[in-house]
Amino acid sequence: METELSRNLGIEHAIFGFTPFPAVAAAISRAGGLGVLGAVRYTAPDDLARDLDWMTDHVDGKPYGLDVVMPARKVEGVTEADVEAMIPEGHRRFVQETLARHGVPELAEGEASGWRITGWMEEVARGQLDVAFDHPIALLANALGSPPADVIARAHAQGVLVAALAGSAKHARRHAEAGIDIIVAQGYEAGGHTGEIASMVLVPEVVDAVGPLPVLAAGGIGSGGQVAAGLALGAQGVWLGSLWLTTEEADLHSRALTRKLLAAGSGDTVRSRALTGKPARQLRTEWTDAWDDQAGPGTLPMPLQGLLVADAVSRIQKYEIGSLLGTPVGQIVGSMDTERSVQAVFDDLTRGFERAVDRVNRIAGRSAP
Amino acid sequence: METELSRNLGIEHAIFGFTPFPAVAAAISRAGGLGVLGAVRYTAPDDLARDLDWMTDHVDGKPYGLDVVMPARKVEGVTEADVEAMIPEGHRRFVQETLARHGVPELAEGEASGWRITGWMEEVARGQLDVAFDHPIALLANALGSPPADVIARAHAQGVLVAALAGSAKHARRHAEAGIDIIVAQGYEAGGHTGEIASMVLVPEVVDAVGPLPVLAAGGIGSGGQVAAGLALGAQGVWLGSLWLTTEEADLHSRALTRKLLAAGSGDTVRSRALTGKPARQLRTEWTDAWDDQAGPGTLPMPLQGLLVADAVSRIQKYEIGSLLGTPVGQIVGSMDTERSVQAVFDDLTRGFERAVDRVNRIAGRSAP
Structure with missing residues (x-):
């Protein structure tokens, strides 16, 4: 499963796996995709450094990436305590x-x-970036708009590609103008922050808006058929997050x-x-x-x-309070019904992709090559 | 673009076009798809008979279908006046x-x-069916659950396939148990009545739930790439409604x-x-x-x-009051930006499908046959 983007990154399959777990990210990279570690839950830069060291040692020399949550606009001098003070008492009582x-x-x-997610704060994200650029990351993704211009420039100076999530063609265009290299078109059905436009409509719309910039299809992808669908829509790869939550390596x-x-x-x-x-x-x-x-x-x-x-x-x-217990996850959760290794999930995706290609070839009246 | 279902129906391309306009439906059938006329706005059976006569004369002998809105459960003895009387005065005032x-x-x-849509009423829908079965329809679709058992039996006795829309795997299973022949899996992004599950997730889920029963992908489809995506997801065809609203034949x-x-x-x-x-x-x-x-x-x-x-x-x-003027339409409306003939839209779908198949073949490392 090879596109111009996957060749540029030196990965075998154009499958990008976002996950907060280093063991999952490393396994995705080893399987031939690009494992992207989510940094938002790291508060101390040392913890992130330790986990990136571990990943560097466990990807068999293959590339991996990091995902931060960094606001494009800096809010000067605002501390966590300032933000805390803005929370109304009635809301605290409701909690x-x-x-x-x-x-x-x-x-x-x-x-x-x-x-306690503080990775969105300028100072915390900056600390994470200093750590990240000390490691051989191949991709830096930002989940909250385009990163600041100096971060993009620093990434490019180190040969690191920069990706940003977009839920609309308008956001995607803004990213392209900011110098982003890869747009992750994240549909309504995706886990985590999403807009209203479903992947089926969003992906080609973003491809049209920013092409020839590469676009990844995100949202609703958990099988090889869905991978093939995302690529048929014009994406140069797929971005999966939810699917890894029930892998054996996830914690x-x-x-x-x-x-x-x-x-x-x-x-x-x-x-x-x-x-x-x-x-x-x-x-x-x-x-x-x-x-x-x-x-x-x-x-x-x-x-x-x-x-x-x-x-x-x-x-x-x-305390595992069943009625309240939740997590960000996409609609694809309906198909996540067994715990398997990352490698098994990955094999399922690549084999299912081949079957889906066979299928559309038959429908198109083309004999299997 | 041929599947088992399109072969069974004797159509060249597995593209199903739903439309309230006879001229559009006939043009879809002539182009090699299956035009399906929406009957819900017909009050008088004679009007429907006249339009089906016209279609029969204008499809060059090719098959076409009819879409009704028929509740599975009959509510005995309720008239339109009874229903009118249930509307609160405050709501009338608000209007x-x-x-x-x-x-x-x-x-x-x-x-x-x-x-004034009355096609959902048992007596009106029954009148429509009497007319429909006097015409050479190839498909009877129902937009509101499974049609009653006797209607399904009557259709089957005349060799007419019965389709029903589903927004969830549960609904699809219910249709299959009722003896429906084709499930239209209609995603969140579709125009008209929809559930919450996006096509990317819904289509394969419904295919898994009711296979080997054929499933049509509906919602978010307006280009050949989206047709290919729907088929890659396991559908045996695609069902498009919104796209025809801006064709030259639409009125x-x-x-x-x-x-x-x-x-x-x-x-x-x-x-x-x-x-x-x-x-x-x-x-x-x-x-x-x-x-x-x-x-x-x-x-x-x-x-x-x-x-x-x-x-x-x-x-x-x-009176064309711009700020209030609307119509059912899906998210695909964003790509509907020129008025073209049905044939031009259809050619765009089939050629775009071929290009999308080329694309996934290249990504899969298969040379073009």
Whole structure:
């Protein structure tokens, strides 16, 4: 599965795998794709350095990438405490009442929240980038608009390609003008932050808008047939995130959550602002219902909502409160029903792709070459 | 573009075109697809008979189909007047106030509403079926669940295949159990009634659920690349509706509406209950905004909402009130930017399909045969 982009990156298959787990990212790269490690949950640069060291040692010399969440516009002098102070008391009360109603225990004294996401903050993201550029990353992706111009320039000076996610042709054009190398067209059905346009419509629209810049199809892809569909739509590769959550190498820190993912159907997700303040697709739970309920206080804008709920999400995960337990994931979760190794998932994608190509060739009346 | 299903139906290309316009349906069949005429707006069986006679004379002997909106469950003895009486006065007032605020003139005394959709009523749909079975239809599609068992039996006795739309694997399974021959898997991005699951995820899920029953991919398809994507997902054909609205043969009775469709982007639609009481994708307008506004009275369930707004929609269309003027249409509307003949659109689909097959073959490392 080879495109101009995959050849440029020196990978065997044009499959890009986004994951917060170094073991998964490394396995994707070893299998012949490009493993892209999500950095947003790293607070300390040293932790990220340790994991990138590990990955460098475990990809058999193959390329890998890093995904950061960096705002293009810098907000000068704003600290985490400043942002905390902007959260209304009523919202804090709503969090505590909702947790109490579901009997969620407190964290232990001094216990840190694993869900305290600060990677979106300029200073934290900058620290991550210093670490990243000390490692042999092949790709730097940004999940929140184009990265600042100096970051793009630094990446290009080191021969690192820069990718950015887009949910509309307009966003994609803005990325292209900023000097981004690869657009990830992320459809409505995708896990995490998404727009309203489904992949079937979005991918060709973005290809038309930014071509010849390479576009990756993201959202709704979890089988070889879906890979073939994304490529038929004009993408130079596919970008998968959800599918890896139930691989054997993934470490969700919660068996209950893994079981929930394996049991969920395609209709069991919701596009909600509950987690970050921006619409992000995730498992639908009584937690997302509470935030989306008109009777509640509603969500706060990013980054307030993320800070507001960080401890709560940690408590829900630690104590595995089934009715509230969720995670960002796309509609493809309906097809994730067994735990397999990354390699097995990858083989399934590449073999399924070949079968789908056979299929369209038969329909087109072309004999198999 | 040939599948087992297209061979069974004796059509050259596995492209199914749904349209309320006989001239469009006939042109689709002549071009080598299967034109499917939407019957829901016909009130008098004679009008339908006249248009089916015309189609029979204008398809060059090629097959065509009919789409009805027939509830599987019969509600005994309920008349249109009974349903009218269930509409709350406050909702009627909201309609008149909204129209008045936008300066929409009244219809002339005794002028009939072209939007008075009664095809969903048992007696009207039965009358349509009597007419349909007197014509050489090859396919009977139902847009509202499975048709009643006796209708399926009657179709099969006449060698007519029966299709039904499904927005989830569960609905598709129910159709299969009812004896439906073809499932139209209609994704979130489609125009008209849709569920929440996008085509990329829905199509393979439905194929898995009902195979070997043939599945058509619907929603988000307007180019040859999207046709190839739908077929790569396991469909035995594609079902397109929106794309024909801006063909030269279509007769929207409003140049303003045609111009609006040509100008609209993929983000200019909304899934709203404003038109029928069930979520249906359509152009977003100040009319849909008024119904979706929490400050308003909200929509009524089907069929009340359709009856409530019928005259209003007619008035908006007749007087071409730009801010309120809408129509059911899918996200693909963003790519509909020129008026062309049905044949030109069809050629674009088949040639684009060939190019997309070339493309995936190159990516798969297979030389062109």
